[in-house]
Amino acid sequence: MSKLIKYLKPFWFPLLITVALLFAQAQCELALPDYMSEIVDTGITKGGIQDGVVQVIRESEYQHLTLFMSEKQQALFSDNYTLIKAQEASSEQKENYPVLKKENVYELNSIDEKAREDLNAALVKAEMAVSAVRMQANDKTSELSKLMQAQGMKDPFVMLSFMPKEQLATMMSEIDKQMEAMGDTIAQASGSAYAKSEYEAVGMELEDIQNDYILHAGGKMLLVALGSAVSAILVGLFASRIGAGLSRNLRKGIFEKVESFSNEEFNRFSTSSLITRTTNDVQSVQMVIIMFLRVVIYAPIIGFGAVMHVLDNGADMTWIIALCVVILLSLIGVLMGVTMPKFKITKKLNDRINSITRGFLEGMPVIRAFNTQDYEEKSFDATNTRIMKNQLFINRMMSLMMPAMMLVMNASSLLIIWVGGHLIESGSIQVGAMMAFIQYAMQIIMAFLMIAMVAVIWPNASVSAARIVEVLDSEVKIKDPKKAKAYDPKQKGYIEFRNVSFRYPGAEEDVLHDISFTAKPGETTAFIGSTGSGKSTVVNLVPRFYDVSEGAIYIDGIDIRDVKQHDLREKIGYVPQKGILFSGDIESNLRYAKEDATAQEIAEAARIAQANEIIEAKPEKYATPISQGGTNVSGGQKQRLSIARALVKRAEIYIFDDSFSALDFKTDAKLRTELNKMIRETQATVLLVAQRISSIMHADRIVVLDKGRVAGIGTHEELMESCEVYQEIAYSQLSKEELGNE
Template sequence: MRKIFPFLKPYRITVIAALVLMLTELVVELINPLLIAKIIDDGIMKNDINVILTWGVVMIGLSLLAFLSGIINSFYSSHVSQSFGYDVRQALFQKVQSFSFANFNIFPTSSLITRLTNDITQIQNAVFMGLRIMLRAPLLVIGGTVMALFVNWKIALSIVAAIPILLLLLIAAMKKGGKLFRAVQEKLDTVNSVMQENLAGMRLIKAFLRMQHEVKRFTKANRDLRDRTIAGLRLMEMVMPLLLLVMNASLVAILWFGSMEVREGSVQVGEVVAIINYTLRITAAFSILSFIMMVYTRASTSAGRITEVLEAEVDLIELSNVNASKKITDGKIVFNNVSFHYPHTTSPVLRDLSFTVHSGETAAVLGATGSGKTSLFQLIPRLYDVDEGMVEIDNSDIKEMKLDYLRKQIGFVPQEALLFTGSVKENIAWGKETASMEEIIESAKAAQIHETIMKLPKQYETKIGQKGVNLSGGQKQRLSIARALVRKPKLLLLDDSTSALDLKTEARLLESLQNYQCTTLIITQKISTAMEADTILLLEDGKLLVQGSHEELLNSSALYQQIYDSQFGKGRENHVQGAN
């Protein structure tokens, strides 16, 4: 919780005001039994109506004061808890944005969603309860005990004897409850994970008729969450009857000894009534404490989970000797003996990789699945850092470049086209926040998607469904390419981003890319695409097998010849070249 408390500092004045108002309520609640005792002993027992009316009016006035204090306290408590939750959620989201891909391997998406939503809600509730009643309950127990001892310490001893037993019960339940509610949050992560996978793969589930299988998966995850939650709540609910049992036993003892003292004349009736009032208030406070204990236990667990994210070490950071003025001017890319393996794995995906792509060139990257093509791409914008060797741009180590600036100069189109809910224009402008309409249209034309956009109901203002659900695969790919082109990058990385395009559309796209002054790397499985590149990199098992032009590889690489023959057939080289 210590990592979370600093988020309350901006609201310390409001917090103090809420606590003062809560203490006002508490003082009134502690004074009222004394006033009742005075009304009974000096008014009712002596038939003095003036005493009854005078102190009755005082009680009404104090009750109104407590009522107003409670209303204002609730307002302040709500304001602080909601603002506090907003700030924590904002800080948590910004932390997630700073994560490297390695961090996302530690914190699954479903877990991060739970932490950003349910976990923050738990600590918001704890803050509200803390300012509203959490401190009031223990103070009421302490204050009520002290006041009862002040009225008559002999009769009040039964309360003093009961409190240690009650505290031990609460502490034991909190320790056990902490473990149970952490398991609850983890099971909630699992439910979110299953639900997220199902919603993302709904088309596939329906196509393969796997609905019943997925229902069983969700049912199991949901049942586990239910069972864990019931176990936690059952523990907390068991505490309440035990608390009432002990406090009712104290109440019986007070009535027993109080009646004896009254008969002997050593205690007044009002004093016994006052002590009973304090006992009832302490009982109510302990009842609230059991509820508060559940809120606090869940909040403590959630705070720990949030702290894990806030304190997570981001391995991709800028070095102290970063050159803030370094700019990408030419876009020459050099890999010098680069080796790389993913975090928490031992097998390298790239081994001793060395090659050069000169400024303005187009390089096609070919290789079988698992050969390291995408891994190579992820090293250029420093989504991961190399284990050995160096990646250079314009003869400078990319680690010595400012990370934000490096990525702003790169147009990256991932293998899976990802669009956001919003208009076509907003999705393209997502690549460059300040892009004008002319720049958006220019990039759309270059990506061969402008004509398609103009046929949409509202053209560039047409809303795109979540993840582009209302677009075809080729349309989504071309919009993703337009988003990369709108920033006029110095480096353009296309990760198998033309796989859904027909040959004519792809040819027009590659031709239009020639108008951009950038170095282009294209991961592709199509020889027709590779043939248009200035140089071809052929990878196998994380190593560079060979680099050269189409003609050079066709004459020197047996693997490239096999790939070519599988797509065009033997003896068709001259025909294809003639067609070009």
């Protein structure tokens, strides 16, 4: 998969935007549990009061607090509060603080978070002390209550004001010990409870305070959730565009690579395999890239962020998450190790079944003719059954994965609630904090679940990527030279074979041995021989479908290996042994080699190839549709259209590889007559492979091949006198009278 990263380079900017959006989405998702915790702990449990920093406090109550505050703390209070005198208060202030009708109050100034923390630390101890004094004063059995009764005092704070500072300091030290024992959570709750009672004494509406806080925190939570949703949508959009663009580039890369393949590479990769690699394999890679951008990158971001929040807020339960992570990683590792080999086997079986299916469809007439449907069904069923068994195994493993993951996730939730319940009971955390911890734990576990989801398709995509890379990185045997030579425009179509030998890749012996001949412009050089003698192999060496093993082929005095393949093939009009037409219409097929061909040139080529009568017989003429492979025309019509397509090019060299085999004798004779006229007019060089003597008897030069060797070269008359192989072929096809008449 790593070898495909270079194909992502054109998308570096969308990739950066996607990663930035993933960070934004993660930040929003990580903020939601904190807001929920605030709403539960502060908005619901504490009535919307965050801490002991009161918004407003009566002057008399402040005097009580000063009994337990140092001079520094009193100075801090004075810096952050403003005294509002009852006689100077505005109507709005009196409406907000009804107690102003009776006494003065202190109102909190606008302060930052740091100042609030310092102020809360200064006030919460004093508030707890005041609350404790009131509680003991109301308890008839307490020492303070008994002391008040003994001294005849009703207000405990008046009595405390006469106490020595050392005794008050002792009380504060006892409160400090109690705060350390109860923890910050209960201390903050005590401060909030004090503030709530003070607001009630001031005459403020506690319900309004609570509702305002919940609406404010909830509004921020909604905005954050909206930001997360927008980020997720944009990430999906960019990921889809990147995935689609990557798959387009991969398909283009494979297509261009296959275009450069020689016949050797085509023999290495079957047609069905190349189709599968271009379609299914690219689609698998596209899917995993989209999942990678949307999930794999996001998972560690959200997971790491959640871990940091957990360490900040609930270190006492982090061991639960660590345990879950170890279990999840073990499950993913087992899944990858077991399924990866099966995915590789399945890919090969898919290629196999594609090959069988294609052969079955293409060979249907032959299969029916020989009545071998049962054999083909068994062959197909054997491979199909193997695929089924592999897929069943993979699906069983995958089906176990998600339930196992969900079991781990739900078990972790139960464990967190059980442990968290004990921590709440001890006052270490609040309910909202435990709920936030559960959500963070779920985010961490979900991050691994996301990775597990990708792990399900990763082995398949990894195999697909390897198969794509195998095509893209395959070494092409036939390459252009580093310093290519150019053809002399004055020389056109002179071909020379010099001691050419050739063997197919992987073969043990040569199929051509020491072939030498020349083909001149304006002449037809024909090749004939028994089946397997090497006729088609000879002409296929000219356009460099293969390279010679020994010797050299020269065109216009230059070794064809010293020029660019494009320049070489620009000189050639090629008609293959098996006529191939492309989906479209007749005109698009005839223009295939020369898009700017005029209507006159097309008509002339069709006339020479004896294809005009085919075209004129069609209602739509040149616009007649042609199906893929030309399956809607006969073999003879396909050959004539293929010949016409080559003639439209007006090439310097024409190669006809047994291209007249499907023509009747009458059409063959007409075509050869017109073709000879064109050759004389254009001075083109023609290489003609034929099985029938009648097709080549009038050739300027005939090369007779026998078991890959030249058995004779000359005209028909010369070979009839000197070449025994040629004589055998001639007498096997025509009578002596016919040969004499010819």
